[in-house]
Every structure is written in structure tokens, then in C-alpha cells.
Amino acid sequence: MKEKTDTPAGTPQLPFKISVLIFIRDGNGKFLMIRRRKAPNKNCWSPVGGKLETASGESPFECACREAFEETGLRLVASDLHLFGMVSERSYEGSGHWLMFLFDCLKPIEALPPEIDEGQFGFFSREEIDSAAIPPSDRTLVWPVYDSHRRSFLAYRAQCGNGDAARVEEESMLAPNFLPAENGKN
Template sequence: MSIPVPPSEPNSLPYKIACLCDLRDEQGRVLMLKRLKHPNFGLCSPIGGKLDTHTGESPAQCAVREIAEEAEIDVPIDRIRLIGMVSERAYEGKTHWLMFVYRVLGSVSVKTGMTREGELFWVEPSQIESLDLPESDRKVIWPLVREVAPDALTDEPGFFAVHIDCDGDEMTWNVEQLTKPANTHAN
């Protein structure tokens, strides 16, 4: 089996590494941020940020740090689970991204409102698609999050890995790994 290799570009783009953090409250609502900074200025996304590569920070350490900085709560590293890995080629034609998606197990309490990063707010999971989201979040990331981590408060989540090609007129993606959660509750 061969792994498809993207065509090379004459001007290679920088590669950035980041994490996204899925936090839920007692009602199962998702913490979102309406961003005041680029990339994705004015759009909604979960909290997160770039890995501090200069210090050798791990993706999990980045998630814990970003949660502390943006949500102003301390979450121990043993309460987060890696639920996804997203590679984006040529996002906005400017950058390749490698993102690690983490879910905080159990509920958290976070003060919402304006921060230096943007506006923090809670939203029902069923309402996420009604928000102004980056296209890759709407079409790829959130549907995969729902598939591998349907119940934030009780289930041990599964895992996904996806490659998203943002180059060209149409975004395309390939799910490279999908592991469903081990114990799901019947409704």
C-alpha cells in the first residue's frame, strides 16, 4: 500500500503545530471562542494555540497551557485525551498545519465573555454548525469529533486522523484513521 504524496510546490509554505481543546460544561455545551486574531479572525473555534517549539513543549503540554491561558482554569494533563490529529495542507494558501485535538474529560466551569483572544461562549453541540466556522472545522473536524467522542462527560473517546488539502478551488480530505469510542451509551 502506498501513501499518496502531495505534489511539491515551487514555494514551500511554513509548517505550524497547534492544539485545539474541546471543553464541556455540566450540560454538555461546548466552549467556543469568536476569534479576534488571525488566522480565522471573526470565526468561531475551540480554544487552542500554537505549540511552543522553542521550549520543546509537547502537544499535551500545549493543550494544558492554552486551557490555562484562554479559559483561565487549570486542567491536569491526566484529564485530557488526544481524540484527533489534523494535517492541513496550504491553509488559506499561507501555511501547512499539524493540529492535535484534545478533549477534556468531565465538565469544567469557565467564565465566558471577552478575553484578549476573543469572546468565550458556550454552545449546544447541535448548534455548532450554525456558527461562523472555518470551512475545515464545519465539514471535517466537528463531524469527526462527534463520531469519536459523542459523550464528553462519561465516555472514553476514540481517535481520528485526517489530512485536509486546502489547496485549489475545492477543499478535499482523507480520513486516515478512525477509532470509535470503546463504550458508548445507547439513547
């Protein structure tokens, strides 16, 4: 007998894809973003990231280090990253489900990376991101989680389908951790 779930009726029965997003800044605190050439998020600016290689047993931290190097040339180790969020998005862009691990990169990048097959890079202040062409779920979910929880941890789930506003439910939240203050601020 199948257990009852809280999955909304009409949600496509698809496997979850696992991915990472890495919030990388330069020495001036500007965020490195990539304007994606491919789906998902085609023609939108997004943090660096990519899909986890599940067949090889890659962990989210290993994936973040690999993706940062492949896309930007920035060499990271796990201690350069702070996992601040985990997001479960159902029916994203109507074609799949995503489980995303959100990382704040503690190591700054020194220069703008060259353009790659996935897209072109740019640096943005946090204020510029608010008016940039970013995915709707990044605007309503991902960046607000970064703003309020980058020094702690939050897990949430979102139902994204049909172009409607995502329904979000908080799963768990932890208090701020031991990370050093940024510029004297917590």
C-alpha cells in the same frame, strides 16, 4: 536525490505550524467556543486552542493544558484530556500548513471566561454550532471528526488551498477506547 511525495503541485513550500484544539464543555454539555479576533479563523467561532511552543520542547498535552489555562483559567492535567484526532492541513487559508492535535476535555468548565485579547467566549450546543460562523474546515472536517471519533482516534490529512472543498484522506483510525460512557451512551 529528493524522494517523490504525494504533495499536490502548487502547494506552497512552508513549514508546518503545530497547534492544539480543545473541545471544552460546561456541566450542561454546551461547548465553549471563542470568537477569534486574529488570523487564522478571524471573526469565526472555534474551540479553544493555540500554537505549540516547539522551541521549549512542549508536548501537545502540555500545550493543551497551557492554552486552556491561558485562555480560560481552567487548570488541566494530561489525564483531563483525551487525544481523539490529529489533522494535517496543507495550505490552510493559503498561507501555511498546520498539524493539529484535537483533544476532548473530560473536565467541565464552570463559568464563561471573561473576554481576552484573542476574542470573546460563548457556550454553544452541538446543534447551534452547525449554524454558527465557524471556519469552513471546522464545519467539513473538525466537527465531523469530533462527532464520530471523540471516544476513539483518527488521523487524517487535508489539502485546503484555493477556497475549494478540502480533499481529505484518512491516515489511521483506532477503535473506541476505555473512556467512560457519557450519560450512559458510548
